[in-house]
Amino acid sequence: QEVAKLLELKAQIGDDGAKKFVLKTPKGTRDYSPQQMAIREGVFDTIISCFKRHGAETIDTPVFELKETLTGKYGEDSKLIYDLKDQGGEILSLRYDLTVPFARYLAMNKIQNIKRYHIAKVYRRDNPAMTKGRFREFYQCDFDIAGLYDPMLPDAECLKIVAEILQELNLGEFVIKVNHRKILDGMFGACGVPEEKFRSICSAVDKLDKTFWDDVRTEMVDEKGLEPSSADLIGTYVKQSGGTELIDMLLQDERLSKSKDAKEGLEQMKLLLRYCELYGIKDKVLFDLSLARGLDYYTGVIYEAILKGFTNTPSAAGAGEEQLGVGSVAGGGRYDNLVGMFDAKGKNVPCVGVSIGVERVFSIIEAKYQASQIKSRTTQTEVYVVSAQKNLHEDRMKLCAELWDANIKAEHSCKKSPKPLTQFQYCEDMQIPLAIIIGESELQNNVVTMRNVSSREEKEVPRDKMVEEIKKTLRDLQTQSK
Amino acid sequence: QEVAKLLELKAQIGDDGAKKFVLKTPKGTRDYSPQQMAIREGVFDTIISCFKRHGAETIDTPVFELKETLTGKYGEDSKLIYDLKDQGGEILSLRYDLTVPFARYLAMNKIQNIKRYHIAKVYRRDNPAMTKGRFREFYQCDFDIAGLYDPMLPDAECLKIVAEILQELNLGEFVIKVNHRKILDGMFGACGVPEEKFRSICSAVDKLDKTFWDDVRTEMVDEKGLEPSSADLIGTYVKQSGGTELIDMLLQDERLSKSKDAKEGLEQMKLLLRYCELYGIKDKVLFDLSLARGLDYYTGVIYEAILKGFTNTPSAAGAGEEQLGVGSVAGGGRYDNLVGMFDAKGKNVPCVGVSIGVERVFSIIEAKYQASQIKSRTTQTEVYVVSAQKNLHEDRMKLCAELWDANIKAEHSCKKSPKPLTQFQYCEDMQIPLAIIIGESELQNNVVTMRNVSSREEKEVPRDKMVEEIKKTLRDLQTQSK
Known part of the structure; x- marks a missing residue:
């Protein structure tokens, strides 16, 4: 245990040596997160x-x-x-x-x-x-x-x-x-x-x-x-x-x-x-x-x-x-x-x-x-586009572009093959209300799966009705929350 | 003419003498109007x-x-x-x-x-x-x-x-x-x-x-x-x-x-x-x-x-x-x-x-x-409250408070007895869509006159329906302008 403490101390000193300057905002000022x-x-x-x-x-x-x-x-x-x-x-x-x-x-x-x-x-x-x-x-x-x-x-x-x-x-x-x-x-x-x-x-x-x-x-x-x-x-x-x-x-x-x-x-x-x-x-x-x-x-x-x-x-x-x-x-x-x-x-x-x-x-x-431990939202994202399998990033991109052009606030991962669980976790952390899920089967059948993130309810929506369906669901969710 | 020029020159000098400092923003900066x-x-x-x-x-x-x-x-x-x-x-x-x-x-x-x-x-x-x-x-x-x-x-x-x-x-x-x-x-x-x-x-x-x-x-x-x-x-x-x-x-x-x-x-x-x-x-x-x-x-x-x-x-x-x-x-x-x-x-x-x-x-x-010589609006005022006679400022104040509390963007003159023409002119200059006019007869009959500023159309509205009627008219105007 003694040794561990010494090593920790050494690590700290090494740290300070490498630091070329103080990393801070000026006195009396702050960043806003x-x-x-x-x-x-x-x-x-x-x-x-x-x-x-x-x-x-x-x-x-x-x-x-x-x-x-x-x-x-x-x-x-x-x-x-x-x-x-x-x-x-x-x-x-x-x-x-x-x-x-x-x-x-x-x-x-x-x-x-x-x-x-x-x-x-x-x-x-x-x-x-x-x-x-x-x-x-x-x-x-x-x-x-x-x-x-x-x-x-x-x-x-x-x-x-x-x-x-x-x-x-x-x-x-x-x-x-x-x-x-x-x-x-x-x-x-x-x-x-x-x-x-x-x-x-x-x-x-x-x-x-x-x-x-x-x-x-x-x-x-x-x-x-x-x-x-x-x-x-x-x-x-x-x-x-x-x-x-x-x-x-x-x-x-x-x-x-x-x-x-x-x-x-x-x-x-x-x-x-x-x-x-x-x-x-x-x-x-x-x-x-x-x-x-x-x-x-x-x-x-x-x-x-x-x-x-x-x-x-x-x-x-x-x-x-x-x-x-x-x-x-x-x-x-x-x-x-x-x-x-x-x-x-x-x-x-x-x-x-x-x-x-x-x-x-x-x-x-x-x-x-x-x-109150309530976390206020820091983004306004309405839809997160999730890929259920690997290498579907190009399909996600096309889909996102469609949502953005329809003025829907949407995000997707900047990774080519993110894990599905990571993507769902992100939706929950950021309190994004809807997820649009695409996998091989959705692509084959020309549909998407729309998921209500908090209730986890899912439903299939024809690809060409997607934008319309999202807008309707968002309106409904907003009315409910009032 | 010579004399006029000299007088002008004198006025300028006098002016500069009284000016204690330069009235300007720093070099390379500007105010935004x-x-x-x-x-x-x-x-x-x-x-x-x-x-x-x-x-x-x-x-x-x-x-x-x-x-x-x-x-x-x-x-x-x-x-x-x-x-x-x-x-x-x-x-x-x-x-x-x-x-x-x-x-x-x-x-x-x-x-x-x-x-x-x-x-x-x-x-x-x-x-x-x-x-x-x-x-x-x-x-x-x-x-x-x-x-x-x-x-x-x-x-x-x-x-x-x-x-x-x-x-x-x-x-x-x-x-x-x-x-x-x-x-x-x-x-x-x-x-x-x-x-x-x-x-x-x-x-x-x-x-x-x-x-x-x-x-x-x-x-x-x-x-x-x-x-x-x-x-x-x-x-x-x-x-x-x-x-x-x-x-x-x-x-x-x-x-x-x-x-x-x-x-x-x-x-x-x-x-x-x-x-x-x-x-x-x-x-x-x-x-x-x-x-x-x-x-x-x-x-x-x-x-x-x-x-x-x-x-x-x-x-x-x-x-x-x-x-x-x-x-x-x-x-x-x-x-x-x-x-x-x-x-x-x-x-x-x-x-x-x-x-x-x-x-x-x-x-x-x-x-x-x-x-284009189009003047963009600098305020969002929806209603201007006009008094048709002198000393109606207290009635205007009560009326404005009602509008503000109903979340209607409203203004009225800060003078006790502004001229009606001045008030209408202000509405037109500021492109305020509606005027609510009150005079002795309106007060007696418990009504207000609502005026569409650009068309100059007027109609009488019962005082207790005023807020409702204004909101409806504003919605209609917005739909028309689309």
Whole structure:
């Protein structure tokens, strides 16, 4: 036994010696296997169908932009941008999100209104936490409405879209928290926060979904130098959430009612909730004063959708660790001033949008599959052509060509004389519904044997009726499975 | 007039002064507009359907790889690889094609056989020729069969796939030229080319689709130091193309028949043509001794599909300018030794694959649309909800929610009181087939007016029959348009 261990060790060393390089994907990235791709395609189909149901067009932009296009848009997070090496020519960076390229696209093409979606990968040199579904290369699914419209009409449609998608993805109960930049700013002002501290206090509030209030208060007072009395006042507001009745109460609030911003924000919020009722999603939407969202460019309504089955209990350790709370699967808001940053004359195009956190969704659905031990199909093959004896590959080829030309999804072995058992095993492994079997006798009698793979029932079909018979059987199987 | 010109000039200067930066995409890249995306989606649908019809799975890999993964795979072209800036951490490069990442994926996951497709963008710091459809960021659509199978069976399926796709994309007549690395090497040997010059002479032959033979001969003799007599001998072979009868003739050829490589290659080519016949694509395939293809990693069959409507007349100026000939829309071949470069023990997985030149296809189809002045739809909206009077936005919202929840693709204006004419104009511009009109009288009578946008026919429908009636009408319209 000792010797065996030594030999094993020796084999390992030999192995390492021969290896010329590390075989891996870059840190924070991954390959998608066919299994994962099948899940990914299913999720994208659901999301894209919803976007199209709402009349959206789609665009695409390059994976990299001129560095200066991204400069000054992400605040502190700019350090997470991937730069390309200067190989002589332009200075380039990988895109950090899809919103800034969208704003650049609108300004460059002088587009005043568009309803568009964009699904693509973005890049952040963040500390990866891949088990939590956080990567350095990840997908964003963005839907945005650009254009000068009446208040809250496009904003409400974004919420409707989030609700439809989360419903269809079947991820369990969810809530869409909403708030308003002007309500937050008005509240900060009313609580005695100096204006230059609005953004930094706002980013402290943003941590409330993962951290206890006490820690947030400490950050405000000790780190950010806020008056304790102001912090305490903020504390009384950010604990509140509700519906129209809360808005009405806050509109009567002594402090808030003095703030023009707060009043305007609250009135808009009331209208938004009214529209959500008309869209039939009132029970999914919760006005929550603690929702802050980090990004600087938001100017109006902000929102975030949270899966109730995954809700986080705040913990000190988790503070600042995640961009999104654990159960958070979508977020967005209104950004009316971003396009103007790209326009020579500063001309703005008001925008509101939402981003679906698909990586999180992938992780959840993958875990579901693993738990259920159901293997999702990775191909769509409908028919496998089996030869019962040796050297019938030419007959299989002719038969397959006939099926392909009739738009039937078909496969056969790339070996001349595969064993019948191997071929049937393949059908079962890949969950292919039908097998067409040919042997000497079938060829002589000008027939094929059609086999239902799961029931193992077989029947003989005349060769010239084969395509027709297959199509009929596939239709029947599909009806049954519904 | 003089003054007007001066004012215009002044305005331009003022404009430039205000512009803080250049508003553009990086050199060699472009945005895709909704129109272009609609075309792109159509092309991808056709291609993916074909891949799935042949039982392919799909995978995805990161947009960048460790630099060392790409090193030593592309020969001279390595200088075209985009590197990322060293920001502390791994040294990374953007992928140059999808084949090397595929080989890395197979080796890393110890996969012995797979039939997969991969559609993604790749990056080359080439001189862009965007009018010719050549970009620095562009799509590749790859289909590959990995695994140890019987000769020419997977290779023939790749050709079948190319033929199906080009047929369905409806790009006119095409031919798939085929050749074999071993036939080329055997021919070079038989013509007295020293073995160390095989690759460089091969890359000279590769230019024959864009250059006259005389210029290729000059390159061989003057630049690459080949004996003039050898060059002339090569010239007699590379002028030939044909079918099985040519192979039989070459098998009898005094010089070639002495080469083991040439004989093996010719026998395999004969088998491939036989299989193409069984797959019903014999008339699309042409054995062409001048087909060389640059990439070093090919080890067996090579092929390239050419649109006859776009065939190039060779010109001295065009030499070396293009990676693909003008009419070339697909290419590929067998590469049996690439995976082994990533395996610690050098274990190989034989592979054969094809890459569809979709950027070329996009350009051709875009040009077709422009010439025909037909505007392709960029949305799939089926119903536009129109309000006939002011302030009916809440009724529109309720109605739209009903349509969305019934999975009908619907839109309405994001303005509270849009003009009826504007709404109808939008329907016509966007080619939306149906409008649902509501006004005071409709609301009172609990009906809606359904309008066929192109015929302008209208009919009244009870509100509670609306969804049903819309679905029926959409089905009827679809049947008519077929």
